[in-house]
Amino acid sequence: MTQGTLGFGCMRLPVRDGVYDDIDLDLFERMVDLFLERGYTYFDTxxxxxxxxxxxxxxxALVERHPRDSFTVATKLPTWLVDSEEAPKRYFDEQRAKLGVDYVDYYLLHTLRVGLYDSAMVPFHVFEAMQAEKEAGRIRNLGFSFHDDPATLDRILTDHPEVDFVQIILNYYDWDSLWINSRECYETIRKHGKKVVVMEPVKGGLLADPPAPRALAKMRAMHPDWSPASWAIRFAAGMDGVLVVLSGMSTLEQVEDNTASMRQARPLTNEERDLCFECAREVRESGPVGTADFGRFAGIGGRGNLAAGMADAYNSSVIQSSRGLFAAEQNYYRNQLIHAGLPERPWLPDVVRDAEGNDVTELMKNAEDWLLGHMI
Incomplete structure (x- = not known):
């Protein structure tokens, strides 16, 4: 069984005065140096x-200050901007210039989902263009990041067996969530014999301080020296076939904690995994739907599990947004509407009842409004 290593995610770098594009380069350089000093080499941007x-x-912070053979760089093609067959190479060349590298160690097609795949990746032959760059030595490993359902993932991997890896959201909270569905996506990737790069192992920060006091007390009693974030990183890193676990870090303290956790990491025991899932249930129960079981919403409007997924996604999104965190579920509602053959507008019936006959109209209308209003 392989043990994944730690990757430095460069989406939440330290900034000055809260301005997202004013990166604190001095602090970032110190974080890069410490990360390399601790023996880790993978940087994702x-x-x-x-x-x-x-x-x-x-x-x-990295390329101009350290030998090229001391680190690996991953970056991503902005797939939603691709509007011609020439665009992928143009963006790729621009990215190599911005990074100051002749080749990219891990190159990904960013945020693939059914709409983007069918409207841009296939007609503009994007996979083929990037495979040509790999054959020319300018890409060492080719993959994609993914935000959709397991069936779409299986289709893409069947169409493109040449890819080397896939990056997915994988954490104990989303392991069996109805839309992100980390477990089935992970199993699909491994079925195709590909490596897994893990993003959001701490669910954008939610699992670093989860609203689950009962489960947290048990976690602290079992391992007093493990932080909540380290539980989440260990869960993801212990999966077979995981190449790297990305963590977006904004402080030196986060670099210290995450690298220390990974050095001591080992696959979790069944008891430890069960405690992670107990924590996830308690977090879900703290949301506006108030439950971790969304089965009673299945079948609403004759649309299978769509309403159940809406309730799950809305519940998780509100938990995260109320804590100032980005909710990855926002990436999924458009996909679900496409799969269901529905337009991007309200579709729920005027009166909504769950499987037990309860009137859940207000709750489900709130979920629909929130998801439509925050759809990416």
Whole structure:
């Protein structure tokens, strides 16, 4: 069984005065140096992080200050901007220049989902263009990040067996969530024999301080020296086939904690995993739907599990947004509407009842309004 290593995610870099694109380069350099000093080498960025400033910052903090063979760089093609067959190479060349590298160790097609795949990746032959860059030696490993359902993931991997890895959200909270569905996505990737890169192991920060006092007390009693974030990172890193677990870090203290946790990491025991799932249930129960069981919402409007997924996604999104965190569920509602053949507008019946006959109209209308209003 392989044990994943730690990757430095460059989406939440330290900034000055809360300005997202004013990166604190001095602090970032110290964080990079400590990360490398602790024996870790994988840095993940993209064309759009920090309003397009992340790749330049990584060049200054890492590439211009350390030998090229001492680190690996991952970055991502902005797939939603691709509007021609020439666009992928144009963006790729721009990214190499911003990073100051001749080749990219891990290159990803960013945030693939059914709409983008069918409207841009297939007609503009994006996979083929990037495979040509790999064959020319300018890409060492080719993959994609993914935000959709397991069936779409299976379709893409069947169409493109040439890819080396897939990056997915994987954490104990989303392991069996109805839309993100980390477990089935992970199993699909492994079925195709590909490596897994883990993003959001701490669910954007939620699992660093989860609203689950009962489960947290048990976690502290079992391992007093483990932080809540380290529980989450250990859960993801212990999966077979995981290449790297990304953690977006904004402080030196986070670098210290995450690297220390990974050095001591080992696959969790069944008891430890069960405690993680207990924590996830308690967090879900703290949300506006007040439950971790969304089965009673299935079948509403004759749309299978769509309403159940809406309730789950809305519940999780409100928990996160109320704590100032980004909710990844926002990436999924458009996909679900496409899969259901529905337009991007309200579709619920005027009166909504769950499987027990309870009137849940207000709750479900709130969920629908929130998801439509925050859809990406």
């Amino acid at each position: 993209s064309y759009v992080y920090h309003n397009g400033k992340s790749e330049n910052a990584l060049r200054k």
